[in-house]
Amino acid sequence: VTQNPAWRALSSVPHNQALFEERHLRYISPLGKGNFGNVELCRYDPLGDNTGELVAVKRLQPNKQSTLDDFQKEVNTLSVLHCDYIVKYRGVCYSMGRLSMSLVMEYLPHGSLIGYMDNNRHNISTRLMLLFASQICKGMEYLQTLRYVHRDLAARNILVASDSLVKIADFGLTKVIPFDKEYYRVTHPGESPIFWYAPESINESIFSHKSDVWSFGVVLHELFSYCDINCNPKRLFMQEIGHSVQGTSISMHLANILKNNWRLPVPPACPPKVYSLMKQCWKYNFDERPCFTTLGNQIETIIQDDRENAKG
Numbered sequence: 001v002t003q004n005p006a007w008r009a010l011s012s013v014p015h016n017q018a019l020f021e022e023r024h025l026r027y028i029s030p031l032g033k034g035n036f037g038n039v040e041l042c043r044y045d046p047l048g049d050n051t052g053e054l055v056a057v058k059r060l061q062p063n064k065q066s067t068l069d070d071f072q073k074e075v076n077t078l079s080v081l082h083c084d085y086i087v088k089y090r091g092v093c094y095s096m097g098r099l100s101m102s103l104v105m106e107y108l109p110h111g112s113l114i115g116y117m118d119n120n121r122h123n124i125s126t127r128l129m130l131l132f133a134s135q136i137c138k139g140m141e142y143l144q145t146l147r148y149v150h151r152d153l154a155a156r157n158i159l160v161a162s163d164s165l166v167k168i169a170d171f172g173l174t175k176v177i178p179f180d181k182e183y184y185r186v187t188h189p190g191e192s193p194i195f196w197y198a199p200e201s202i203n204e205s206i207f208s209h210k211s212d213v214w215s216f217g218v219v220l221h222e223l224f225s226y227c228d229i230n231c232n233p234k235r236l237f238m239q240e241i242g243h244s245v246q247g248t249s250i251s252m253h254l255a256n257i258l259k260n261n262w263r264l265p266v267p268p269a270c271p272p273k274v275y276s277l278m279k280q281c282w283k284y285n286f287d288e289r290p291c292f293t294t295l296g297n298q299i300e301t302i303i304q305d306d307r308e309n310a311k312g
């Protein structure tokens with residue numbers, strides 16, 4: 001019953017919705033930019049004595065009406081997700097009557113994976129990167145059980161909760177796959193993160209769990225490149241395409257090199273087994289790519305082998 005549109009419409013009002021009063025939400029500092037809005041650190045302090053808890057608040061970008069509907073969808077999406085590897089929804093805060101709203105989430109102290117990898121690259125082991133990869137995989141496996149496709153899986157949208165836990169964030173582009181199809185076709189591609197896109201997404205705006213798997217492969221590449229700005233996917237693809245190419249023809253050139261089987265190069269010091277995982281995620285035909293369950297099992301096997309080798 002949970003797949004039929006009527007049930008979904010009914011459930012569009014999030015349950016256990018906590019309401020945060022604007023006047024108690026004290027701004028502290030900026031945290032980052034997401035799809036449809038900026039995220040800021042606030043303290044929700046109803047007692048006014050600084051004992052309130054720190055929360056991450058995503059303010060809807062003002063002006064464009066279309067994003068209010070999209071934003072409401074992002075709030076509805078996050079409010080039904082309950083998984084250790086997905087950032088926790090806390091509630092919403094209405095301001096200006098109900099004209100504007102903000103999404104209140106748990107605050108993750110270490111920020112995005114990109115900053116974390118860049119700052120800690122000298123004490124991040126292969127084992128830890130594999131642990132992070134398996135957590136992202138589990139989060140994606142959970143999303144798939146609810147027929148959600150993330151559509152923007154990238155290291156910039158992974159947050160670090162602790163030295164041994166990462167969570168998937170920013171569900172601004174997430175869509176539900178209709179119950180009678182295995183993919184979602186987007187009408188307005190908007191500003192797309194094409195360097196994380198599967199060929200069918202670039203060419204036909206088709207998104208599925210298997211296009212999320214492609215993006216997961218790119219996240220693996222980012223992880224094992226320590227999210228180094230000098231070898232991030234966009235830079236590596238543009239080097240191959242040629243920086244002289246501009247505008248809309250970038251996606252055409254990108255589609256061509258992928259069609260000709262060019263792929264992101266193996267990151268320095270990346271274990272061969274991990275690079276072959278990436279290559280599986282980047283199979284041109286989506287039905288040849290592994291599912292997240294298979295990927296998760298393969299990562300666990302590599303972790304196990306790594307542990308045994310370490311024992312010598």
Ligand SMILES: C=CCCn1cc(-c2nc(Nc3ccc(C4CCNCC4)cc3)nc3[nH]ccc23)cn1
Nearest residue numbers: 031032033034039056105106108109111157169170
């Ligand atoms: C998902 C990516 C796009 C949108 N987005 C989400 C967030 C975000 N951030 C944090 N914590 C955080 C903690 C420290 C820092 C610092 C800042 C100063 N420089 C070093 C790093 C940055 C962020 N917790 C969160 N919970 C829910 C969302 C969320 C940020 N951007």
